[in-house]
Amino acid sequence: MTPSELHAAAIALEGRPAVEILRWAAERFPGRLAFATGFGVEGCVLVDLIARNEVDVDLFTLDTGLLFPATLELWKRLEERYGVVIRGVRPARTVEEQASIEGADLWDRDPDRCCLLRKVQPLRGALLGYDAWISSIRRDQTRDRAAAGAVEPDGKFGLVKVNPLAGWSAEEVWRYARQNGVPYNPLHDQGYPSIGCWPCTSPVAPGEDPRAGRWRGRAKKECGLHSKAAQTEV
Numbered sequence: 001m002t003p004s005e006l007h008a009a010a011i012a013l014e015g016r017p018a019v020e021i022l023r024w025a026a027e028r029f030p031g032r033l034a035f036a037t038g039f040g041v042e043g044c045v046l047v048d049l050i051a052r053n054e055v056d057v058d059l060f061t062l063d064t065g066l067l068f069p070a071t072l073e074l075w076k077r078l079e080e081r082y083g084v085v086i087r088g089v090r091p092a093r094t095v096e097e098q099a100s101i102e103g104a105d106l107w108d109r110d111p112d113r114c115c116l117l118r119k120v121q122p123l124r125g126a127l128l129g130y131d132a133w134i135s136s137i138r139r140d141q142t143r144d145r146a147a148a149g150a151v152e153p154d155g156k157f158g159l160v161k162v163n164p165l166a167g168w169s170a171e172e173v174w175r176y177a178r179q180n181g182v183p184y185n186p187l188h189d190q191g192y193p194s195i196g197c198w199p200c201t202s203p204v205a206p207g208e209d210p211r212a213g214r215w216r217g218r219a220k221k222e223c224g225l226h227s228k229a230a231q232t233e234v
């Protein structure tokens, strides 16, 4: 798509229902559309919408080797509930191999490099062969996400990025999940509004920013996947 076509599509799709945005993407990029879910509640809602409406999308997740056991169980539950396959995309090295080369607990010493090796590079490889990818970001999650359109160019990966939930609030996501019985990570009910790899995720106190538990104590709040800057999230 040319930049002007993409801009026109973003305007036309702004405020439209998420399923309409998903259908538009599947029709516009047949067989070339992927969804990388990180199994947050937004991602679970999108898996529900994709499966329920039979939208043609390849599903995958970045399996860093450092996911919570509850996240791995949710992965299975979603596949069983919706009859879909969510492909696991893994880094070039296991956690142990990474430790032998980079030293133990790289996430403590250099989380940007750890995210680069375990998330950004695998995602870059997984997106080869696609023209567009769906993300589950919402505008009110972080400053980097505040300007996200329903569709937008993703220069970092050279693709079109589709954000069907960009305009949803957290309350709208949870209402949809509860009304439709969407499986979600039980850690959300234990003080974890945002869940990533276990070494970099901690519970948040009432009133804290929902992402305060990600890379706690550091300025870092994104893996780099969705930021416009040098790094990249899920």
Ligand code: SF4
Binding pocket: 064, 066, 106, 107, 110, 111, 112, 114, 115, 116, 118, 119, 196, 197, 198, 199, 200, 223
């Ligand atoms: S979230 Fe933490 S453990 Fe996971 S890839 Fe990034 S730095 Fe490494």
